[in-house]
Amino acid sequence: MNKKLLSLLSLAALGVSGSALAASSASHDVTVTVSAINEVSVAGGNLTLTISTATAGSEPDAATDSTTCDLAWTTNEASKKITVASGTTISGATLKVTAANVTGGTSGGQLTLSTTAQDFVTGVATTTGGCDLSYEASATAADGTSSTTYTITYTITAAV
């Protein structure tokens, strides 16, 4: 078989194999950016605690509320905690708060509120969570009478 015939047969083979090459591909790129989500919110609105009763011979009874307000949060980042702080110095009474019935974290226990941020819920999981906000206001007879509004802020932040 001479070289010319071989070449022609090679061309023929290419022609036959052309059908095998008759397929091509193309694509659409899909990009999903999942951003950091760290949301916390208070439900229940403003809360009023009134210290108005006492047993004779004892300090005034504390005022408590554990049903009006709830805290809810969502995070998709690990190693988070929720802190609590008062916007202004608390005077004339003592205000405490507890994270009760916590889901998605661990309660920091009962905290006496101040302007310094304290760990309210720790070990916040990368999920949704929530708790009841249990407040207690107390005052001594010596504190006298007053009426003050405090803004209590809850912040989800890095647990360092």
Added chain:
Amino acid sequence: MKRPVAFALPLLTLVFCWTQPAFAVLSIATTGSWSLTVDATDLVAGAGTDLVSTQTSSSTQGSIDITGTTGSTDNWRVDVKRVDTTWDSDFTIYVRRTGDGTGTGTISGGTTFQAVTTTDATFFSGAGDRSGIDVEFKIEGFSVSTIPVDIYDTSITYTIVDTP
């Protein structure tokens, strides 16, 4: 030695003519992409709730053109799969055809969402050149509990196959 060549030339011409349809380069091309950002605005109802689990693109997010057929009776099939760069196994991505495109041939199938895996599966089929075949995407599986903060990339890859 000249006789085999003289015999082979007409034969090869016949073979060449017979294989001509295969030389029409059946081709597929795409336009469009889908870039999706998921953030706090995608929570079902704000803090305390999870992400909306499903995100859907516009119905005309992507488009496909098929060219190089030999005519309106030249049949083809489009397969689809995904090629992941960074992807989460909790995601399921779907694709569906939302338009017929235009052309002299026909098109059928692929109009309901089908999950796209890493293995080729038939998407739709048809005949003849078609252009502007719109497609829509859907991703299921968003949750703050299972999908970490990251950028996820995959390519929805279409392969056109010449069919009898």
